[in-house]
Every structure is written in structure tokens, then in C-alpha cells.
Amino acid sequence: GESVGLHLPTLSVQEGDNSIINCAYSNSASDYFIWYKQESGKGPQFIIDIRSNMDKRQGQRVTVLLNKTVKHLSLQIAATQPGDSAVYFCADLYGNNRLAFGKGNQVVVIP
Amino acid sequence: DAGVIQSPRHEVTEMGQEVTLRCKPISGHNSLFWYRQTMMRGLELLIYFNNNVPIDDSGMPEDRFSAKMPNASFSTLKIQPSEPRDSAVYFCASGLQGAEQFFGPGTRLTVL
Numbered sequence: 001g002e003s004v005g006l007h008l009p010t011l012s013v014q015e016g017d018n019s020i021i022n023c024a025y026s027n028s029a030s031d032y033f034i035w036y037k038q039e040s041g042k043g044p045q046f047i048i049d050i051r052s053n054m055d056k057r058q059g060q061r062v063t064v065l066l067n068k069t070v071k072h073l074s075l076q077i078a079a080t081q082p083g084d085s086a087v088y089f090c091a092d093l094y095g096n097n098r099l100a101f102g103k104g105n106q107v108v109v110i111p
Numbered sequence: 112d113a114g115v116i117q118s119p120r121h122e123v124t125e126m127g128q129e130v131t132l133r134c135k136p137i138s139g140h141n142s143l144f145w146y147r148q149t150m151m152r153g154l155e156l157l158i159y160f161n162n163n164v165p166i167d168d169s170g171m172p173e174d175r176f177s178a179k180m181p182n183a184s185f186s187t188l189k190i191q192p193s194e195p196r197d198s199a200v201y202f203c204a205s206g207l208q209g210a211e212q213f214f215g216p217g218t219r220l221t222v223l
Contacts, residue, residue, distance in 0.1 A: 044154070046211045089154070093209065095167070097159065098159065101153065101154045
């Protein structure tokens, strides 16, 4: 795929373990945040979102935590599976309709 | 729902040629976005439309790039003339204003 792989922080995790991916954002006015997953050769895929009036949101096997004080976002993946191997991007909404994407984190699941 | 549809999926062309990338957004979405992804720069927003009107084209690299959205179900991104440094994956995404964006599969462009 074409996602930026060679220069990305990489998290290697054993299958079945939990994964935590971190992200910092800079715009204190941002009030909407999204995590995307990009598999090789595919477009980014929406995973989960959170608004600034929340500090935690759970989905299926995924949890997003938001700490507005330090402008930090994290994605937790429970019981990581081989299919979770991908690049994960955080994004925050600015200017009403634009997303600012982070550089991405590569997750490699070891069977 | 078929999701965002892009064509072609792969394009190989020679420097100086015109390239046209096509996108069909998800029905009902009022915003459409064109992104470019490279290893060096990551994911960059080129331009976005709201209700078929271009709102922000500040990310368009130069005059060689142009985008149109003649109706709610179709958009094009054109590069004329193309250069080797335009080689990248180009994504189209659509969504409702202020909400998550849904990405297409991308067009991998190689300019020789």
C-alpha cells in the first residue's frame, strides 16, 4: 500500500494482547476527533470518534480516550488480532469541516 | 451502499500528459474531499466541496491541478500537465458537514 510506512512509529504487539496507540493534537479549539485505520492498499477506514464533551468512548474491541488538558488522544484495541495490523491515524476537525491528520502509527501484530 | 467509488484504481502516465481522476461520493453526503498521500508528506487535503461548491482549495499544489464537482454525485481531479513529483495515491472522501469522512479506495498515480 501507499500509506507512509517507512518513517512511522511502529508498535509490535503479540496476538491477543492489548494495544495502545497515542496521538497528540495541537488545536485546543478542536471539538471532534476521529481514529482511522488504513490497511495496505486501501483507503483510511473510520474506526471510532469522540466529541470534546466526552473523555471516553467505547466501540467493539476499541476504546478512545481524550485528555483535553494535555491535548492527547489514545486508541486502545483489546485482544489484538492479525487483522488489526495497519496504520492508525488520529484526526481532529477544524474550520467546521476539515480534518487534520496525524502522521500515523504502524501496528504490527505478531501471531 | 457501495461506498465512495474512485476510478481508475491505477494510472501510469508519462510526464506532460493530462490525468483525470474520478470520484462518486456516497449518496446523501454534502461534502467531498480530495486528498493526496505520499510517504514524505502523509495525507494532505487538496480541496473540498460543500454542496458542490469549492470551499477551500488552498491545498492544491499549483495551477496544474484543478477540481470540479458538476453535480452531487460526481467529481474530478485533473492534473495538466503531469509531472513525476505528482506520483502519489489520491483519495476522495465524502461525508456530512462536521462529521466523519468516508474514504474511497484511492487512485495510485505513477508519472514516469
